Amino acid sequence: MAPTTSPPVEAGTAADEPAPVGTHVPGALVLLTRLGRQVYRDATEDLLGMGLKQFVVLNQLREDVGTPQQRLAEHLCLGANILVLLLNGVESAGWAERRRDPADRRRHLVHRTPAGTAALARAEQAMDSVEDLVLGHLSPDERATLRALLARALGD
Numbered sequence: 001m002a003p004t005t006s007p008p009v010e011a012g013t014a015a016d017e018p019a020p021v022g023t024h025v026p027g028a029l030v031l032l033t034r035l036g037r038q039v040y041r042d043a044t045e046d047l048l049g050m051g052l053k054q055f056v057v058l059n060q061l062r063e064d065v066g067t068p069q070q071r072l073a074e075h076l077c078l079g080a081n082i083l084v085l086l087l088n089g090v091e092s093a094g095w096a097e098r099r100r101d102p103a104d105r106r107r108h109l110v111h112r113t114p115a116g117t118a119a120l121a122r123a124e125q126a127m128d129s130v131e132d133l134v135l136g137h138l139s140p141d142e143r144a145t146l147r148a149l150l151a152r153a154l155g156d
Contacts, residue, residue: 035134043130048123050093055127057086058095058112058120066099066109095119 026034043052050058060075061067073083087110090096095116101107112120135143 038134039130042133043127047126047130049119049126050095050123051089053086054090054093054095055120055123057083057090058116058123061096061110061112061116063112063114063117066101066111068101069098069108069110072110090116093119 045051048055060072073080096110096112098108098110101109
């Protein structure tokens with residue numbers, strides 16, 4: 001089947017003129033960026049008991065199974081040096097610890113501590129209120145759909 005093409009548009013017609021400013025429907029990435037900024041604005045350290053970045057790091061860790069530091073950096077889309085700075089703060093707060101991997105002494109595994117689990121539980125409750133604030137216009141079903149679509153887009 002031959003590809004179809006649109007008929008040529010004459011100069012000066014509406015199709016060849018840019019849309020007036022403020023009438024363009026923003027793309028999904030623009031909307032996600034705005035949404036992320038709202039979360040970053042509302043998820044304050046006072047509310048969570050930790051910084052949002054620390055919350056994201058702790059949320060990826062488990063107590064019982066260490067997470068390789070390199071995999072954590074990849075999953076969070078962070079450079080190794082940025083992750084080290086975040087882990088330094090999380091570790092100094094007593095919420096996580098880095099241990100050498102017994103199978104490969106060159107590698108560090110990051111474990112959430114019991115204190116980190118307790119801090120994360122408190123922060124998750126606070127984060128629920130941020131989610132209610134930011135996504136308050138969505139029904140529970142719409143939130144579930146959004147969550148599923150975002151996880152799918154991330155490949156999770």
